[in-house]
Amino acid sequence: MQQCCALFLSLLLWLPTVQSIELPDIGDTSESVLSLAEENRLGAAFMRNLRGALSIAYDPEIESYITSLGERLTTNSNSQQRFTFFVVNDTSINAFAGPGGHIGINTGLIMTSETESELASVMAHEIAHVTQRHLARAFESASQSSVPTAAAIIAAIILASQDSQLGSAAIATALASSTQQRINFTRQNEKEADRLGMSLLASSNFDPQGMPSFFERLYRNSRGSESQSLEFLRTHPLTLSRVSDTRNRAAQYPAAKHYDQTNYQLIKTKLQVLSSSDSGQNIAHFRQQLEKASAQQQDIARYGYALSLAKAGKYEQAMTQIKMLIKQEPERVNYQITAANIAFSAGDLTHAATICEENLKIFPHHHALSSLYGMVLIKQGDAAKASALLHEHLRRHPSNPQLYKLLAQAEHLNNHLPASHEALAEHYYLMGLTHVGIEQLGIALDHTKPSDTSTTARITYRRSQMEKEVEEEKK
Numbered sequence: 001m002q003q004c005c006a007l008f009l010s011l012l013l014w015l016p017t018v019q020s021i022e023l024p025d026i027g028d029t030s031e032s033v034l035s036l037a038e039e040n041r042l043g044a045a046f047m048r049n050l051r052g053a054l055s056i057a058y059d060p061e062i063e064s065y066i067t068s069l070g071e072r073l074t075t076n077s078n079s080q081q082r083f084t085f086f087v088v089n090d091t092s093i094n095a096f097a098g099p100g101g102h103i104g105i106n107t108g109l110i111m112t113s114e115t116e117s118e119l120a121s122v123m124a125h126e127i128a129h130v131t132q133r134h135l136a137r138a139f140e141s142a143s144q145s146s147v148p149t150a151a152a153i154i155a156a157i158i159l160a161s162q163d164s165q166l167g168s169a170a171i172a173t174a175l176a177s178s179t180q181q182r183i184n185f186t187r188q189n190e191k192e193a194d195r196l197g198m199s200l201l202a203s204s205n206f207d208p209q210g211m212p213s214f215f216e217r218l219y220r221n222s223r224g225s226e227s228q229s230l231e232f233l234r235t236h237p238l239t240l241s242r243v244s245d246t247r248n249r250a251a252q253y254p255a256a257k258h259y260d261q262t263n264y265q266l267i268k269t270k271l272q273v274l275s276s277s278d279s280g281q282n283i284a285h286f287r288q289q290l291e292k293a294s295a296q297q298q299d300i301a302r303y304g305y306a307l308s309l310a311k312a313g314k315y316e317q318a319m320t321q322i323k324m325l326i327k328q329e330p331e332r333v334n335y336q337i338t339a340a341n342i343a344f345s346a347g348d349l350t351h352a353a354t355i356c357e358e359n360l361k362i363f364p365h366h367h368a369l370s371s372l373y374g375m376v377l378i379k380q381g382d383a384a385k386a387s388a389l390l391h392e393h394l395r396r397h398p399s400n401p402q403l404y405k406l407l408a409q410a411e412h413l414n415n416h417l418p419a420s421h422e423a424l425a426e427h428y429y430l431m432g433l434t435h436v437g438i439e440q441l442g443i444a445l446d447h448t449k450p451s452d453t454s455t456t457a458r459i460t461y462r463r464s465q466m467e468k469e470v471e472e473e474k475k
């Protein structure tokens with residue numbers, strides 16, 4: 001078991017190769033692997049497993065940020081693959097790529113990075129693994145099992161990286177019902193991902209030096225620190241030659257132009273506030289920052305101060321601070337979202353609705369604004385409008401479990417009980433709780449009039465699909 005864990009772990013970014021293990025050569029798989037459609041199906045199942053087991057950041061502002069950062073890189077990748085980026089609430093320094101272009105980034109990694117280019121360098125490295133189909137061999141061998149089993153195996157691989165105990169238990173379960181999977185993540189693949197990642201970084205107007213500077217810091221940290229979060233770096237150290245390779249390569253690119261990193265700094269600040277439970281200390285910290293910050297850093301400190309005040313329930317003071325930021329820079333959507341959030345929390349629904357409406361005109365379909373507006377409309381009792389908005393928004397974000405939860409609330413308020421339980425069913429399904437989804441569809445059927453044959457048929461069909469997946473999983 002230990003050996004296969006090590007193999008699985010080698011999938012991780014920071015684990016170059018498990019050299020002591022010789023793998024059988026199963027030939028060049030990149031041609032014969034899963035079709036994109038199959039991989040996407042596997043990817044969706046993988047995500048459901050992950051959502052059930054990991055703490056994923058569903059804050060729409062964080063989701064919006066990481067998605068736009070990822071998209072800035074993928075537009076330059078020439079890949080057919082669709083990508084999904086998400087943040088995992090985990091302090092260990094890690095990032096990973098799963099099937100179907102799903103790329104997860106731990107909060108620990110974001111917080112350890114010091115520039116947006118550093119963060120982007122890791123994401124570019126992961127994107128390169130996906131575009132080069134380095135994971136293909138893993139998917140292919142896993143895909144010889146049923147989709148749910150394969151997805152569980154791959155999710156277990158990731159879990160092992162997040163929490164070694166949880167991971168080995170999950171792997172044991174997953175492997176008990178399948179053949180041992182063989183994954184060969186070679187040093188050559190790592191090199192290739194570094195090289196292509198670097199080129200992606202440069203062509204997306206990030207600083208190519210971000211990769212060597214981040215690698216170097218992690219390398220240095222891995223030497224001295226006793227921190228638990230660096231466990232994996234210590235057992236599978238980033239080599240000096242890898243650091244210097246990226247350093248040499250970065251030197252071949254022209255120096256990056258200066259660009260605005262404010263959104264990156266705002267998101268880091270938000271993560272910092274969200275992760276701390278002591279709001280008094282937070283307020284004091286950011287007030288002090290605000291006093292001593294350079295002109296450039298003033299806005300970031302003020303934003304942190306506003307968030308900390310809001311978290312402590314001091315809405316009026318928080319609003320004063322955020323309004324100062326909006327006055328300076330009204331087009332900064334993060335400030336607008338924060339203002340709407342503060343108004344919402346303070347119970348000033350009219351104000352919150354106005355901010356959302358006004359800004360959705362400027363940023364149509366913005367994920368964070370739309371999600372918040374949906375919540376506001378529900379609180380205002382405007383169920384029909386909330387439901388229409390959420391349906392529309394779900395077309396753009398069909399795998400977002402939180403949107404289904406909101407839709408369920410809107411439909412419940414609207415007294416559309418079958419629709420409410422159907423939406424809840426999708427929420428639980430996406431959260432990896434298919435059996436709860438099936439129960440919810442049963443309740444939806446109970447609320448459906450027998451004369452409504454089309455609704456009955458739709459729910460019955462969806463339930464049979466979920467039941468089939470549960471059956472497959474047992475195999």
Ligand SMILES: [Zn+2]
Binds near residue numbers: 011012014189193
């Ligand atoms: Zn890698």
